[in-house]
Amino acid sequence: MLWVLILLSLILFAFLLVPATRKMTDESIGQSEENLRLYSERCEELAATTDLSDDEKAALQLELDREFLASADASERSRNTGPARRWPLALALLVVVISGTLALYQFWGASNELRTTELLEKSSQVELTKAEQAELTERLAQAAAHDPDNTEWIYLYGRMLTMSGDFAKAADVFADILVQLPQEATEDRAATLTLLAQARFFAADQKADPEIYALLKESLELVPDNRQTQGLAGMLAFELEDYRAAVEHWKTVWLSLPDSPETQMLAQGIRRAAERLQDQGEDMDLGWLKRAQLMVNVDISAEARAAVQDTDTVFVLARAVSGPPMPLAVQRLSVAQLPAQVVLSDAQAMAPGLNLSNHEQVTVIARVSRSGQPVAQSGDWQIQKSPVSNREEKMIQLLISEQVE
Structure with a gap:
């Protein structure tokens, strides 16, 4: 993008320079032709004179030749020195055009977005340093502020805030995204609801809250098979002492995973929730916990x-x-x-x-x-x-x- 703008500036410079050079050349050529015409007329007049001797005519012809040569030298010097006087102005014009182009380029925010994209690509390959993470967060904030309708930049900004531990600000960002998303964007809304609930949960020092749990249930109504949302919903339901709901959430996760240490730990949580439910006087069949x-x-x-x-x-x-x-x-x-x-x-x-x-x-x-x-x-x-x-x-x-x- 930047090189394209510079190339266009150079083309503009060429269009401005050529007419000025052409005008200067045309003026020089016109003056030379006029000098030649005057010289020819005076030579003809001298030749037609009859009251002068041959020696006098030769002396006058010599004087005409000297004047013509002097005028030709002056025209040549003007042609050679004219461009030199115009080059500083042309170079100044080029500097102004390129500087203006760069200023507009910076104002439009493309430079910031390019650097942001560069950092995002790097983060997908290696872990960013703390300084680079801070720079990426700041640049994402600038990109989101510059183009508030671009939910992708805002979403990435919220993710970076979550990664850096600024959960309260991340929750505000995800809440703003949720307002912008259309109702028919079910998957995007479900993902944003989960991120919003997660950010608010950690912002509250990981304390369960019915409102946060309601966000997760709303997300699951849109996309029921999201394991991350089901797992977090089960954890909040357990903390809120809704043990039957906790088992149902965790059951969905358990059934979607192969036998592994992760699912064995999940099974322990399911049995613990069932025991709490039994203490409340309710029984729950856990026969499905046996792998088929x-x-x-x-x-x-x-x-x-x-x-x-x-x-x-x-x-x-x-x-x-x-x-x-x-x-x-x-x-x-x-x-x-x-x-x-x-x-x-x-x-x-x-x-x-x-x-x-x-x-x-x-x-x-x-x-x-x-x-x-x-x-x-x-x-x-x-x-x-x-x-x-x-x-x-x-x-x-x-x-x-x-x-x-």
């Missing part, structure tokens, strides 16, 4: 074995009966390993939220893939059983005996 797993015995028919190679891949998987087509759990074998017993569980989840424990009815499939790809193709051999409860305790028997058309 299916035991599958896989074998292959004689016909199918004769049609495949021992090195061909065997996929054993469970897929939700009603839900996304992506498998919830997958085990990979070879034909040479059959018959075999495998366990399908949350440990084989392929994506967050796609857990076996999260879908009550599943389809269990065993497939010999000639291409090595999990998607069924013509010529593959398979068998499937559906529907199967994700809490099925008996061994599931699968005999690969059907060829895919």
Whole structure:
């Protein structure tokens, strides 16, 4: 942007300089032509004179020649010294144009936004120093003030305030964003409500407040599957002694995660909330806290074995009966390993939220893939059983005996 403005300034300078130079050249050429015309007329008049001797004519002709040469030298000196006198003015004009361009560039705020973008890109690669973080926060504040309709700059400014620990000011920023966002921008409003609640929570020294909890519930009404919002809502509900709500919030998070130390700690919090609820005279079924797993015995028919190679891949998987087509759990074998017993569980989840424990009815499939790809193709051999409860305790028997058309 800056170089484009400078280039335009140079082009402007050229347009201003060329006419001045051209005018100066035209004046010099015109004066030379006039001197030549006068010299020619006087030479003709001298030649036509009859009352002078040849010596007198020669002397006068010599004088005319000297005057003409003197006028030609003067014109040449004027042509050579004219540009030198005009160059300082042209250079001064160039300085004024470029300085004005830079001043407007700074006024428009592009310089600040470029530096802000540079710091943001750097922060995505390495950790900024404290000085750079402070500079970024200040520049984001300037960008937000310069363009108050640009919610992206304001949002980033609020995030930087949160990171720097200025939670009260961050809460004010997110509250302003919420006013600007249209009602139909559900995801943006949900995210802003969560950030606003988080900022107010930390600004209040992490003390639970019904108004803050209400912000989180409003966010979840817009986007129910946000794990961060559900987790924070469960924590506030627990502090407000609404233990049933705390369990429901944390259950959503627990079911969306694979088995891990994080989910084990979450399960402890869920059990603690259930115990508090029991102290209040209410019971809650926590049977869903037991991770779902299916035991599958896989074998292959004689016909199918004769049609495949021992090195061909065997996929054993469970897929939700009603839900996304992506498998919830997958085990990979070879034909040479059959018959075999495998366990399908949350440990084989392929994506967050796609857990076996999260879908009550599943389809269990065993497939010999000639291409090595999990998607069924013509010529593959398979068998499937559906529907199967994700809490099925008996061994599931699968005999690969059907060829895919």
